[in-house]
Amino acid sequence: MGRADELAQLRAALLAASAGSGRLVLVSGDAGIGKTRLATAVAEMAAEYDVPVARGYAVDDPGMPPLWPWRRLARDVPSLAGALAADAALGSASARFAMFTDVTDALADAAKAGLVVVLEDLHWADRTSLRLLTHLASELAGTKLLVLGTFRDADGTPLAEYLPDLLRATMTKSIRLAGLSTQDIAHWLRLAAMDVDIAEQLEAKTNGNPLYVRMLVDCGPDLSGHPELRRLVLARVPEEAKELLGAASVLGEEIDLPLLTKVSGVREECVGELLDAAVRAGILRARPSISFVHALVRDALYEQLPPSQRMALHQRAAEALAETGPPGPVANHWRLAGNVEKTVHWARKAAASAIEELAYDEAVEFARLALQFPDARLTLELAKAEYLAGNINASLAHCEQAARLDPDLVAEAALVNTGLGDLTTISTVDRMCAEALRREQPGAIRARLLAQRAIAMVGPGNSPALSRELSAQALALAEASGDPDALMDGLHARHFTLSAPQFLAERREIARRACDLGETPEQPLAALWGHVWLVDAAFQSGDLDGVEREIRQIERFAATRQHALAWWHATRLRATHAALIGDIERGLQLNEATRKIATRIDIHAEGGLYYAYRHQIAILRGVLDKDEAQLMLRILAEVREVLLARICIPMTYALIGDLASARATFEEFRHLPAKLQIAPQWSAALQMIGGAAIMLDDTETADAVYRVFSTLEPDYMTDGGGAVFCAGASPRLVGELALATGRVTEAIDQFRLGIEMNSRIGARPFLALSKLGLAQALLRRGEHTDVPEVRRLAAEAAAEFRRLDMPRPLATADALLREAGSASPLSRRESEVAELIGQALSNKQIAERLVLSERTVESHVRSILSKLGYTTRTEIATWNIRSQ
Missing domain, CATH: 3.40.50.300 (P-loop containing nucleotide triphosphate hydrolases)
Structure with missing residues (x-):
């Protein structure tokens, strides 16, 4: 209707x-x-x-x-x-x-x-x-x-x-x-052969709710006899079925006949007859299963039960369901029956069952139901459920509460929220670990606590060197304990604290050991981490075959275990690889796919990683849409405590041409290159500070970064901390820093090495940038003999930038070509000879015109051919015309 x-x-x-x-x-x-x-x-x-x-x-x-x-x-x-x-x-x-x-x-x-x-x-x-x-x-x-x-x-x-x-x-x-309109209700009344004049009154009374309207129509038009819905509902309930339906209301909207028979106490042969009567009265519906026609009907019946009868029915329901039913309904019936002890018992069982079914939110609700009074063990069980459900703040609070209620549980509480997280999480876990370590602990537990402390000590205000020392202690203790989970935690902490370019060999060995552990630890992702770490190591060493091999291992793990987090890692690493080799469009598509996977499985860090990747692509291309820049700036402002996020702010301003804001926000970073300690994200921070200094023509800061970076072994600019983006061979960046600080000879050497390294792995964007950098450095050197190479390098770079859609580097290459075109590599006398060759004069005619010997003219022609890279006089003539 x-x-x-x-x-x-x-x-x-x-x-x-x-x-x-x-x-x-x-x-x-x-x-x-x-x-x-x-x-x-x-x-x-x-x-x-x-x-x-x-x-x-x-x-x-x-x-x-x-x-x-x-x-x-x-x-x-x-x-x-x-x-x-x-x-x-x-x-x-x-x-x-x-x-x-x-x-x-x-x-x-x-x-x-x-x-x-x-x-x-x-x-x-x-x-x-x-x-x-x-x-x-x-x-x-x-x-x-x-x-x-x-x-x-x-x-x-x-x-x-x-x-x-x-x-x-x-x-x-x-x-x-x-709700139905007055006209709709009037039509209804006409079909029911009733007085349509009450339609407006019905609409006002029911607000057009069809259920209310139907019940009033069925009961007659006299509204004064039905002041409230419950009374209206109960008026339709067959008297002989009220007791049975009251028991049914305790069990829910759907009616389970065997269960209802047990709980109600009504004889089995009578239950069917009474339910049929309720169906005929419009209180129940028979299809697709027997149930109340509406929740309001069930609510009305439930509310009219005396409290003592209601509690007794819930107790009967709990006892009946305990035989075969799931623990969740049993726990709830005991709660409504007022039995605290049995509520706690069944709620704990329900929480454990929900975890087995991966229903973590429901596990939290049942764990909370079990916590009827302050209890350390029950509080810790709630914390574990909250951690699985992703409620980290609540989990941490309950871990701390459990540790306060029973100090003997502090170690277990400290190891609930494991792995990496935000600074608040890490510092809270670290406090509990420190407290737990003041007590006597088994070797495996002590190793795991030390591993967590090592991770925490990497943060601001701590000593990275001490964190490395502590991770080594944790790993040694884990090895002595023989516990695979302790060993996995120790390897994790050790790998994390060594996430810097200088520790490549040790990180690779740690990754291989993690792979060897395989499925031994109870941690579900233990067999994954080693391969993820090996991908980082392969990127840093330029072993793209190794990158492909390990990503396939991750994909095999994901397919076998149906593990979305593994798919997330595999997809993000393929995005990194795609950008490195110049497949930028595919990289962006993979980045979007990574974001979708992460959204579905609640990876909270993904938003930052998604925009970090897009930001690196914007730097590579040299352009950034202003709307996206504003969005990035808003996101970056929310995570200002993260150094790598803050350094993106001046770079974002520079990309959109707001150099005043870029310089103002870059000021805090100018003193950091000499002060940053070797730690996770150390090299990434230096790379970005150096890149920003070049963008802003900040020679002093560029010099400080150069002095640090030029001492490192050449690699491919990843550090083991999670390869979000790989910017090719490090000598290219060192060359740019050298050129920015006037070290032209060093820049030339670094760019040539960058060309060789990037060419070796097919890193097309960074090979083109290396060629552009070398062309700029050669032109800066100012030797005429370099001009042909400058032109060749700039032309090759420009062609690649066009293919890869890198607008800002392309504009730079085109400008360099124009500058190189106007710079003649020839001496004044050679230029005169070339001009006369352009006029189609022979060597003899040129000798006569310039009052030189013919042999001298021949010598000049050979020199011109060599400098211009040509082999014929015709090419010299063509070059001369083009130059003019």
């Missing part, structure tokens, strides 16, 4: 999906507004086209198992059951991503001839279910799936977090159901 426009939109969506352009339609509205009726109409519409329909739903029950809507959907799409049976051994958010991909593929396969998926009451859905729907929404294009989701007000529910992403999806359409 009154839904013609909405039905037309849904029919269009169904036809589009059937044609291979999948759709997600989100239908929202108040309780009773007609969302389920509209979904039923879509199902009837699908039947007209022989398109099958699958249904799933969420329920208003905190004990609802994770992914419940999708598991109910599996009844209609059996292939989903296998996809939803995630391998708990994967144990990470990226494993959840793999499961999402399997579910999406299963639905796409099931929809080869078309499929309508109805997901009802998403406002009650768990976070994992909503993450899965968000994943599916991004993959609908090219499928024959029509997904219809219904929900009420999302505020205060998990749906509120995911709704913006769902609505932004390309294939999403949103329909908001409003």
Whole structure:
């Protein structure tokens, strides 16, 4: 009734999906507004086209198992059951991503001839279910799936977090159901052979809500007899079924007959009869399964139960479900029954079960439910669940709280949030590690604590040398303990603290040892890290065959383990490789792909890495769109505590031509080159400071960077800290710094070495930049004999810049060609001879004209040919005309 426009939109969506352009339609509205009726109409519409329909739903029950809507959907799409049976051994958010991909593929396969998926009451859905729907929404294009989701007000529910992403999806359409108009209600009344004059009164009383309207119409037009909905609902409940339906309201909206029989105490032979009566009365619906017609009906029945009866029913439900049901509903029923001890017991079981199913958000909720009173172990279990769910701040706070409640747990608490993180996380973990190390600890635990401390000591205000020493101690202790997880943590810390160009050989050996550990540690990514580190080492040494070999190892790991984090590493490293060899467009595409993977698995650092890559491409090309520059500046301002982020600010200003702002923001970096200690990101910071100094003609700072960089062994400018970008051979940068500081001879030598090194690995952008730098240095030297080489180098560089779309270097090369063209390599007398050759005079005629011997003229001609790189007089004549 009154839904013609909405039905037309849904029919269009169904036809589009059937044609291979999948759709997600989100239908929202108040309780009773007609969302389920509209979904039923879509199902009837699908039947007209022989398109099958699958249904799933969420329920208003905190004990609802994770992914419940999708598991109910599996009844209609059996292939989903296998996809939803995630391998708990994967144990990470990226494993959840793999499961999402399997579910999406299963639905796409099931929809080869078309499929309508109805997901009802998403406002009650768990976070994992909503993450899965968000994943599916991004993959609908090219499928024959029509997904219809219904929900009420999302505020205060998990749906509120995911709704913006769902609505932004390309294939999403949103329909908001409003109440029926007075005209719609009048039409309804006419069809029911009732007085249409009460239509306006009904609309005012119900705000057009179809459920309220229907119940008032069914009960008669006398509104004064029905002042509130609950009373209205209960008036329809058959008296003989009230006790049974009260028990059913405790169990949820869907009715499980065997469970209801156990909980209600009603004889089994009577249950069916009473439920039939409720269906006839419009309190229950029979299809697709027996359930309350609306949540308001169940709520009204639940609220009218006396508290003691309600608690007793919850206790019976908990006892019945404990035999075969999942632990989550059992825990919730014990909570509502008021039994704290059993609530804690079952909530802990439910949290562990949710972790096994990769439903980390639900694990947090159950762990929180278990924490009925201050308890160190329960607090730590909550912290572990929060860490898995990505709630790092909450996890850290609960780790600290657990350590305060029971100091004996401080070591375990310190090792919950492992790995690298932001400065706050690292410093908090470090404080707990320091406290734990004041106590006697087993060797393996002590090694892991020292490894975490070593990582923390790399930060601002600490000693990088001390962090390297501490990481060596941690590794030695781990080796002595024989514990594989301690050894992995020790190798991780050691590799991190040695992330600088000087330690390439040791880092490579650490990476190989990590690879040898393989699957031995319990950590799910242990077999990955060694290969990631070997890629960094191969980039630094210019071994692109090694880069390819190790990336394939990472991809093999990702494919075998279905690990999205491994795919993220493989994709970002392929983006680095693509830029290095000049496939810039592919590099940008891979960077976008990396961002999409990271967004799905909640890698919080990805935003910075994504823009860091784009920033390096902008520096390479020498141009940056002003809108993107403003976006970058806003992002960089949010992470000003990170040195590498801050140095990007003046470089961004320089790229858009705001040199005043660039110089002002660069001021803090001018004193750093001589003061920076060797540590992770040391070489990257120096590279960027040196690059900014060249951009801003800051000779003093360029000189300071040159004095440091010129002492390093030539390499390919990565340091083991994660190869976001590789800028080719380091001698090119040393050459640019030398040229900027007036060291022309040194610059020439460095550029020639840069050409040889970049040519060896096919680093096309950086080979062209090396040729341009050498051309500039040769021209600066001012020797006439260099001019032909300058022209050749500048021309070759310009041609490559055009092919690679590098506008700023191309403009520089073109300007250099013009300058070189106006600079003659010939002496004054040779220029006179060349001019006369251009006039087609013979050597004898030239000798007579210049009063020289013919032999002298021949000597001049040979010299001209040599300087210009020519072999014939015709080429000299052509050059002379062009020069003029």
